[in-house]
Amino acid sequence: MMFSNRLLLWTGALLILSVSLWSCTTAQNDGAADCCLTTSDRRIPKKVVTSFIVQTGDGACRIPATIFVTKKGLKLCAPFPSESNWVSKLIDYILAGPVSKPRGKKHRQQ
Template identity: 35%
Template structure:
């Protein structure tokens, strides 16, 4: 009698484990849960992405990636953060050429 109840439950559990999960490849597992209120020097930042419901995240925010590969979550409404985003976009449109160093004569 217990086998009649237990067997269908075991089969259901096995089926759920074997079926591919929807949205596993979604970046939602890498969502910011809160944002920092600190200003970020634009020189530290190499890229950014926007997260929100369209990416599977509850919180709408900007995620900066620093040159040291750290992730920093910030509010999109902050004027200082908007300035950092504009600088990154300008840099992408017009990549600055590194100034040539003057070579010393020996």
């Protein structure tokens, strides 16, 4: 009789542990996605943008969009690149990287 009580206790503990681990992994996978719900065609200055993410409209994010990330960490939703010329140009600018300016003293030509 003592053996069956221990077995029942261990089985119950294992069941509770399994259910709690399963619910934790399910909660992490079903978390809210960080999506653009609408877009704005208002142009974003080049100097404030550091990176971008293209939202295709598949999966949890329902609309195609471009998410620009600013220096302050803000995420701004713009139209999909194929829908707006200025978005494509801003993406090209970001992908080109920073333009380095020559440093040093200017030499006079003689």
